[in-house]
Amino acid sequence: MVMNNMDSKDLSMPMGEKDNDNIDLMALVLVLVRGWKIIALMALLGFLIGFLYTRYVNPTFQSDALIQIEENTQGVEALGENISGLVKEETSKAETEAELIRSRMILEPVVDLLNLRTRLTDPNIGYIDRIKNNRIDTQINTPDSVSLNTGNGLVQIEQFDVAPEYLNQSFTLIRSATGFILSNGFDEFKGQLGQPHQFEGLNGQINITVTELPTDSYPINITKQTLKTTTDAINSTLSVEERGDQTSIIQLSMIGTNQQQITIILNQIVQSYVDQNQSRGSEETTKTLAFMETQIPALKEKLENSEALFNSFRKKYGTIDVGKEAELLLNEKSRIGEQLNDLKLKKADLTTYYTEEHPMVIQINEQLKVLNSRTQAIDNTVAGLPEIQREFLKLSEDTALNREIYLTLLKNYEQLKIVEAGQIGYARILDRPTSTFDAIAPNKLQIIMLTVLIGTMLGIILVLLKNLIRNVVKDPEHLEAKTGIPVIATIPRSPSISKLGKNKKNTDRMLAHVDHNGLSYEAIKSLRTNLIFGMPIGAVAGQSAKVILITGESPGVGKSFITANLAEVFSQLNKKILVIDGDMRLGELHKMFGMSQHEGLADYLLQDETGLIPVSEPQINTDISKLNLESFIQPTGMKHIDFISRGRQSHNPTSLLTGESFNHLMAELKKQYDYIVIDAPPILAASDAMVLGQHADKVLLVTKFNHSVEGQLVYAIKQMSRANVQVDGIILNDVRQSIINKYSYNYHYAYGHTQ
Template sequence: MNTDSRNLSKPSSKQEDDDIDLMALLFAILRGWKVIVFFAVLGLIIGILYSRYVNPTFQSDALIQIEESSQGITALGSDISDLIGSEASKAQTEAELIRSRMILEPVVNLLHLRIRLSDPTIGYLDRIKSNVTSTQINTPEGVAIETENGQAFISQFNVSQAYLDKSFTLTRSATGFILSNGFDEFKGQFNQPHQFSGSNGKVQITVADLPVNAHPISIMKQSLQNTTNAINSALTVTEKGQQTGIIQLSMTGLRQQQVTLVLRHIVLSYVDQNQSRGSQETTKTIQFMETQIPTLKKKLEDSEKTFNKFREKSGTIDVGQEAGILLTENSQIDAQLNELKLKKADLTTYYTEDHPLVIQINEQLDVLNSRKQEIDNTIAGLPEVQREFLQLSEDTAINREIYLTLLKNYEQLKIVKAGQIGFARIIDLPISTFNTIAPKKLQIWVLATLLGAMLGAILALIKSLLRNVVKDPERIEAKTGVPVIATIPRSPILTRLNKKKSSSRRLLAYADNNSISYEAIKSLRTNLVFGMPSEGLGFQRAKVILITGESPGVGKSFISSNLTEVFTQLNKKTLIIDADMRLGQLHKVFNMDQANGLADYLSQSNDQFKKFDNPLIGMDNESGLIGSDISEFIYSTGIENMDFMPRGENPRNPASLLANGRFDHLMTELNLHYDYIIIDSPPVLAASDAMILAQHADKVLMVTRYEDSIEGQLVYAVNQMYKANIQVDGIILNDVQQGIMSKYSYHYSYTYGNNN
């Protein structure tokens, strides 16, 4: 025993290594492989359940070509094209137009997409078991859904604003159906339109069929905005390539026929809107011409009638060359004025008077009117008869030219309208492929497994960081100030044997005497032999070694029993005492009973114990044997030179028994008859027995378990011994596991023996 506080080495518990050891982190993760495998398997199970829970998703595709401009008008000539102008459309603009309510609303109304049906009896487990659950199908006739008790078919369902996006329940009754929402309840008959008045407005419904056995059906009328948003979330409209003018439409859903039908009607709705939009300009021009043609015809007839009367009255007049030139020029100016007026009338249907094109035409009209005024002034200087002749003939020619031009353009536009097809062309309509695009089960399983493994690795790392276990001998020495005098590797053979209840011998000498574990125990013995204090004068005194630990389960009994056995090989008489009177298990190592041991000896009455006041009483000095009163508590183990004192029956106050002086008498007597006494004591943090027993020890050893003991607990246990003025002489790192995941291992498989 060494209790000189001046020689105590103060542990440098505050010394910390702040460097991050990446290899140590990797090993910490690998050591948690069981946690990683558990979470990986758990993730795989969740992935499998999820892939069965989610309904399969299908997809349909369609292609539309967007032409830069319509070719129907330009094919008839540049003149009529100039009257109408050109229209250009970009694919990106049209892609956004397809997603608008203008295109989607007709489809929503045609297929009753605002009516939502579902089966409330299908739960989470049902979806996992069946893998595929029935969903609604929309047709122009109504909405249907299949259940295990039959089909539900609704052909009409309209509600007031307050009932939108609110769920109702439909059930079959003896006479028809019952519609309820928890507050209102309406009754009706099949295949008959009904209008009900509820607390929040009116409800119109026509039910064609419902499942039997009162199977409920949930029904809801969605708002138009929510319905179009749902369609747009499933609809993808993109231009295929760059500047190709080809738009690809893709739509996903839970039922292939439903997806194909909805996408088909979206394509047709867009094409119809596109065609009507493309012919709108031509239609307006034709309507304008139809209003002008009768007026111009009447004006031409009047001018011809007046001119003919003048000719009948005045006869034929020879107009001079100058008058002819003026007449021709005036006619041309009138034709140009008429053409400009037509263009202006067409432009003003789209633009205001302030538009640059309208202003430009007004300027041209001003120039022509100015020239016409000059010609009129010149003609005014001609003789009266000639002037009147020229005036009447000019009016007739102008009216005829205007009428014929307008009539020609009118007929041409009618031909254009008949052949006008718009600038959108359907390339591919959607078809049903019945190929699921989701869930991709294999990808889900792999991803779920990887995520589970990652979560397990993170938890293993966090556990390793938070639960700072004993691993590095150098770190232990730095934190406790106590040298690690031995590292004992795990014995796989002994570990397997200890799991078998039928195994009788658990000492390394009998189970695994050719192992590095056994060699490590022998190395510990050598360290202790040379580290023991030299013997003084007087009576022979045994070398006492106390073996304890910071907490239960560190393997101190394993170290004590095997260390005692290797001491016997030195031809030294040894005794091992199980001083853990609470939970000692050494008697199982030697296949003995725990009764009649240390606790029983210390619990003797005072009268029985008086004869031990003199340690020589009861001793047979000639034979060197222990007196009969003590010998009845000590047993031979069957191993030469090795005796054993079990813990005895469970006492109520083990610490008090050790402190009442009787243990001192016991050690005084035993010291005379043994060379080595090894005491297996309770853990330091579990009981104070080790501090009492250490008063009789020459060496105090602390056992800790590799990658199991908590580093902080070990440091605290050593500090507790120091506070009691007890020096811990060494730490034994037990159960060191070798391998790639064990960074700190100082043993190699190097043994002598017969390998045959």
């Protein structure tokens, strides 16, 4: 079979290089899975915060209203082109009206009507109360009073007015035996319930009428806000916008913690706007009527005078036949006169609104100038007619013109009076505010889900930061490359030992007793084999014992567990084994064997201080020394294994280990045993391991899988190296082979009996 080039390349590529990306991604996932407890804790914390927040905040309600804005008014325009042309046409856009609704012109009447500047708060409600009650009562404003329900009763204020210096300043109201007490920290006033009072304070007058207060001296805070503060607060909860595109329908929405309160306020805002709108709509009609009322008597009088003069002239001279030219001039001048009067009427009306510099007024003045020039030309022409004809034309013209103006103005005046009687604004209420009592916020489920999500994300970040900062031991191959020391054994976690560890009363941690068929026990045996064949040749051939020192970089890595079980598997070779607890500070190896810590290593080394054995003298009676040494060696009850405990608490164990007593002790023990296993203190906790390492044939460093910090382990090895102690191997303890711990290595298989 012939393989193609691509297959050859794939096979020739190292597996590690092909799977780097997958391993990195899997490593990231496994880091998160290993930190599931932190992530779950942060998610639970987020859930609690979200739940408490939904209990803490008051429910938020909403009230809506709809207003239609008609583009054309129904006022002056209804009179037709004659009079509507005299008044400037106005159109109202929804965007402009929306901003108008937010103005103080609309809101101030609402604030005054509902006494919204008076604010009542209950200072006795704390954070716990808000969470426990899930909802806190807020004040209700009506035209008659301001009220607030409390746990001890009702607060009701009918009037509260203060001098400007007291605005936005909090007062305290307390019920007394005779009425109430009002104070602000400087002033204190006493009054009766249900009666109006006027107090004179340091900064001005205070007018207040208190109808009801809670019992038992329950304090209530009361504040008189400025108008701007109150309207700003209303605008912060009020939404005014056009519904749809170019629909001229405005939607008003108001939110708040009290459905009844926001419905009352929004209803008054709508009514205030409609009232203002109607007032603005009738304003132009009212002004036009007022102008007409001043002009009608003058025009009537002018008409009567012109008619009297004309009648008198006709009576005196009789009827005059005016020629064709005179008729044409008369007709033209008559038309010009009508135009002049129209323009004068327009100008008179416009000057009530604008000055002489307004473009429309200037335009009318220019038109008047042109017509006057034409009138002057006609007059010059007429001047050539006989005097009687001229007089006839003049009187006839004045009479006809004055009659036309008077009748037109009188007709429009009567029509405008009818319009004024039925005048309406161009804003129409489509929907008034109603109370639904359905809270729109908080969305409890959404908030809780969001806080849980945020908590989970924070948990993930913490796990990643922890993994970044605290690079724990996981991969034996990486550990060997990092330290240069071979990992001679990986000890899997024993399920049986883990179960026993939960019971603090059970101190038996010997694998031979609780898990003799487990992978952990087999791993200890493999470590024994590795050590036997790895011993120096001279040490194996000689008669003296082989000394194995077991230590760790930090406490809690399981070095005592390894020491005890390694000694047990060595004893199976029918060799005499001695186990020494070299940790004279916090050693607990005696618990592994179920023995006492007293009469141990520290006691033996301190004999020179008690005077039992003069170890400082070079001549030592060997028999006496041996006799005293045997009294410190305790049989463990396990075949071929003896034990020396740590002994009494010593203040300076390092000095004891560097003395001659310990050298003599080790020399004597090597003659009596085949293997001596010493459990040394952690390297980074004390320097004892460096001293004990001078007497060892093998120095083993125990580190704990997924617990020990890689940087600490490397530093511990450097510390031993500086003391001229070579670490011969690393034991990776408590390895867990699972889907979570992909980087754990365990090549042992249960072989033999499983029972």
